[in-house]
Every structure is written in C-alpha cells, then in structure tokens.
Amino acid sequence: MFDLQNILRNNIKNLVPYSSARDEFKGEASVYLDANENAFGSPLDKAYNRYPDPMQYRVKMRLSEIKGVPARNIFLGNGSDEAIDILFRAFCNPGVDNVILVPPTYGMYEVSANINDVETRKVPLTEDYQLNLEGISEAIDKNTKLIFICSPNNPTGNSIDRDDIETLLANFNGIVVVDEAYINFSRQKTFIQELTEYANLVVMQTLSKAWGLAGLRIGMAFASEEIIEVMNRVKPPYNINEASQELALKALQNTDLVNLWIKELLAERDKLVLKLKDFDFVLDIYPSDANFILVKTTDANGIYNFLVQHGIIVRNRTKVELCEGALRITIGTPDENQKLLETLQQYK
Numbered sequence: 001m002f003d004l005q006n007i008l009r010n011n012i013k014n015l016v017p018y019s020s021a022r023d024e025f026k027g028e029a030s031v032y033l034d035a036n037e038n039a040f041g042s043p044l045d046k047a048y049n050r051y052p053d054p055m056q057y058r059v060k061m062r063l064s065e066i067k068g069v070p071a072r073n074i075f076l077g078n079g080s081d082e083a084i085d086i087l088f089r090a091f092c093n094p095g096v097d098n099v100i101l102v103p104p105t106y107g108m109y110e111v112s113a114n115i116n117d118v119e120t121r122k123v124p125l126t127e128d129y130q131l132n133l134e135g136i137s138e139a140i141d142k143n144t145k146l147i148f149i150c151s152p153n154n155p156t157g158n159s160i161d162r163d164d165i166e167t168l169l170a171n172f173n174g175i176v177v178v179d180e181a182y183i184n185f186s187r188q189k190t191f192i193q194e195l196t197e198y199a200n201l202v203v204m205q206t207l208s209k210a211w212g213l214a215g216l217r218i219g220m221a222f223a224s225e226e227i228i229e230v231m232n233r234v235k236p237p238y239n240i241n242e243a244s245q246e247l248a249l250k251a252l253q254n255t256d257l258v259n260l261w262i263k264e265l266l267a268e269r270d271k272l273v274l275k276l277k278d279f280d281f282v283l284d285i286y287p288s289d290a291n292f293i294l295v296k297t298t299d300a301n302g303i304y305n306f307l308v309q310h311g312i313i314v315r316n317r318t319k320v321e322l323c324e325g326a327l328r329i330t331i332g333t334p335d336e337n338q339k340l341l342e343t344l345q346q347y348k
C-alpha cells in the first residue's frame, strides 16, 4: 500500500518551512514595511518592487478552471524542471534511494538524479518504445522512490500504453511521475483525471510547449493535496516571479488561439511526415503524439551538419540508446518546414 509518510525523507517530514512576509500577512494594508522591499518603486514602467504571491493563487485558479482540478492539487514550478528537482529533494535520500528511468526519455530526470546523488536504474523501453513492465518490476526494491514515465515521450514522440502506466500506479508503493509536457498535441487523455484514483500519481505539464511560454518558465505538477503540500514546503518561497505570473494569467485567457495553433501544428506535422518519407535517406518516421517527430536516417551526423551549415538546427539523437541514426525535428511554422524540406532536397 502506498503511504506518503513511508517515502518522505525524514528531514522533509520534520522541516519547518521558511515563512515569508507574504505568507504571514495576507490581507490588504496601506503601508507595507514587512519585507525589506524598496518602497520607492522600480526603475521600470511597471512596479515590480513587491515580492510576488508565493502560492501563485490567481494563476492556479485559472489553471483550475482550464484543467478541471482544484487549485489545492496544483503545484507551480520555475519550469517542470524545478518540479522534477523538488521531487528528488523531497523523496530521495542521497546515496541511499533510487529511481527508475525508462530510456530513451527526457534527459533532465537523470541529470536531476545525479545532482541529488540519487541512483538511477535504467530499464530501456522495448523496440516499439513501450514499457518493459517485467524489467521495471525486477528493478524495483525497497529504496525505489520514483518512476518517471514521459508520455508522449521525448525524444520518441509516442504515447506510452495507458494500461501499463495504470499497472505501475496500482502496484508500486512509491510515486509514479507521468510527464505530460506534450499532452496538448496528443490524441490520448491526460492522467489528471486519475488523481482521485491513485494517491501515488504526479502528473506534470508545462506552459513551455503548446502554450508558447517557454521563456516564462512555468511548469505544473498535479497530485494529491498531501504531495502538493510537501512540494510547496520544499520549493523556494518566491519561485514564480511576478512578471511571469502576470503574463501567464493573461496568456491563459487565450485558449482559442492556442487551440488553433495546435490544430495547425498537427496538420503541419502530417504534411512534413508525408514529404520526409520521400527522401531516400529517411528510413523511418515514428508515430508522434507530440510537436516533434523522430526521424530515422541513414546518416544522422551528416544530415545534422548539413542542416547546421544552412542555418537549420534539429536535435541529433543518434548517440541515444534505441535512437541510432535518428534526428528529432520540432514542427515549425509552414515557412520553416518548407525551408527544411527545400534544404534537405539539396542533401546528397
């Protein structure tokens, strides 16, 4: 049985979190002399002299409407990368605990594990980029705290079989993190609606992809109230700056535009896949549920360098396990995709 108290680090269990001025007084006042801010203002058009809301209440309320999940089940991080790091710091004892990764997958899970001195146990995906459940089950021991599943997966682009993820959720006594950074491009349903079913589920999403706000650095984690409370305790007090909160709130009113972009992008993805298949150096293009495609080629290094020479940058993934010969190509605007195709015509 999953019990949060069993997997929480003792130092976090006993942690007295920092209490900021904005935590201690929440009402309206006319004179704020409590946070050592500059009362004169900011040398900008807009006043940024006050610390931001540490719990990002207004942004969470808007996200709650969009996602259909209460604000108390939402954590916001300085990008999902911060949420990943916080999970390590809250649940994994350095030098003792381990986590399961299923490569090829998003690289930050491993980097974050290494930074936190946490062992990674790698159970590669199968040839068709799905979970090896038996391998995962064998790799789990009493010190396994987290399993990271990226779906749709980066860099392969495919979604991971839903039943397999549910098998892990139902049987693993640690936390299963389902990273849905690319979910807006997917035909699959989000796992957010399973939060009421599984106490050990953390779903991560981000405003960096479909929402077009990578520069603002806002990542989301959705989980039980208990897990969110732990993540809030561990995070730096003012982890989302005021400008990002304001701009995110404004952008989150623009769902129609984002949905239109997603539709256009998916049409562009289909077009690009069809055209790329005509090149004889393209061996395979994997089915994608994301805003990129993984293209297996006869010569990833040669094509990559050729594109660089022509000012076009894609991601060379040929050194990644199970991705030999593969380039990961983000879907661009129609003009950018056309330029990519025209340049590839010239590749010999």
Ligand SMILES: Cc1ncc(COP(=O)(O)O)c(C=O)c1O
Residues within 6 Å of the ligand: 078, 079, 080, 081, 082, 106, 150, 154, 179, 181, 182, 205, 206, 207, 208, 214, 217, 218, 219
């Ligand atoms: C699967 C996955 N998760 C998380 C991230 C990072 O997102 P953020 O910009 O919110 O830190 C990325 C970025 O490429 C990603 O591919």
